[in-house]
Amino acid sequence: MSVRITIDGKVVEAQEGEALIDVAADNGVYIPSLCYVRGKPCLGTCRVCSVRVNDSVMASCTVPVTDGMEVKVNEPEVTDMRKALVELLFVEGNHNCPSCEKSGRCELQAVGYEVDMMVSRFPYRFPVRKRDHVSKHIFLERDRCIFCQRCVEFIRDKESGQKIFSIDDRGTKASIEIDVELADKMPPEQVREASDLCPVGCIIEKGRGYDEPIGQRKFEIQSVRERALMGDEK
Ligand code: SF4
Numbered sequence: 001m002s003v004r005i006t007i008d009g010k011v012v013e014a015q016e017g018e019a020l021i022d023v024a025a026d027n028g029v030y031i032p033s034l035c036y037v038r039g040k041p042c043l044g045t046c047r048v049c050s051v052r053v054n055d056s057v058m059a060s061c062t063v064p065v066t067d068g069m070e071v072k073v074n075e076p077e078v079t080d081m082r083k084a085l086v087e088l089l090f091v092e093g094n095h096n097c098p099s100c101e102k103s104g105r106c107e108l109q110a111v112g113y114e115v116d117m118m119v120s121r122f123p124y125r126f127p128v129r130k131r132d133h134v135s136k137h138i139f140l141e142r143d144r145c146i147f148c149q150r151c152v153e154f155i156r157d158k159e160s161g162q163k164i165f166s167i168d169d170r171g172t173k174a175s176i177e178i179d180v181e182l183a184d185k186m187p188p189e190q191v192r193e194a195s196d197l198c199p200v201g202c203i204i205e206k207g208r209g210y211d212e213p214i215g216q217r218k219f220e221i222q223s224v225r226e227r228a229l230m231g232d233e234k
């Protein structure tokens with residue numbers, strides 16, 4: 001059923017139940033996100049796509065549209081809230097973009113630019129999380145993980161459907177883990193998929209390194225905003 005909602009004062013039409021973040025993108029309104037992948041089930045973990053819906057702040061990937069909904073994406077308070085959420089993700093890990101293999105194709109970095117982040121207002125935590133080099137094709141730079149759960153939910157063993165990645169422990173002790181036996185069975189294209197799906201430089205494909213020259217990397221060719229507005233599925 002077709003419904004009408006208002007986004008930043010503009011009336012748009014959508015199908016009832018569509019995800020708000022998709023409806024916004026289809027109508028030229030960019031909402032940053034780091035866990036949501038269009039076409040896949042919503043994870044709702046990063047909250048970076050928060051907007052005001054009627055009088056409440058909600059993660060727009062989790063909101064199915066209904067008739068008469070009033071949405072504010074670009075009002076100053078929620079814009080700053082999204083920026084603060086991105087800043088928090090940076091201070092919760094260790095991010096040194098100039099030396100990172102994912103630089104130029106990292107969604108966290110690209111979204112940082114989109115929300116105009118220059119420096120975090122929060123103190124850096126400098127977590128110590130050990131790198132994992134054990135599996136044949138992948139290493140984990142654990143201190144870059146933002147716990148979005150994309151790898152946990154969307155990368156599974158082709159035969160058994162079992163999860164290959166998991167998150168161990170909670171809070172400040174949480175860490176991303178890999179099932180080495182299953183990971184070693186991953187075909188090369190699945191290793192590449194996992195590495196590309198990770199919105200940061202945590203899942204690193206061994207042997208790939210800095211394979212794209214500066215200036216020709218993913219988000220240097222087309223910004224994360226443009227890709228989202230085109231309905232990119234990652
Ligand atoms: S993962 Fe992204 S944000 Fe973190 S250091 Fe690498 S490029 Fe920078």
Ligand code: SF4
Nearest residue numbers: 145146148149151198
């Ligand atoms: S490893 Fe990457 S994809 Fe997996 S939870 Fe961490 S940030 Fe997300």
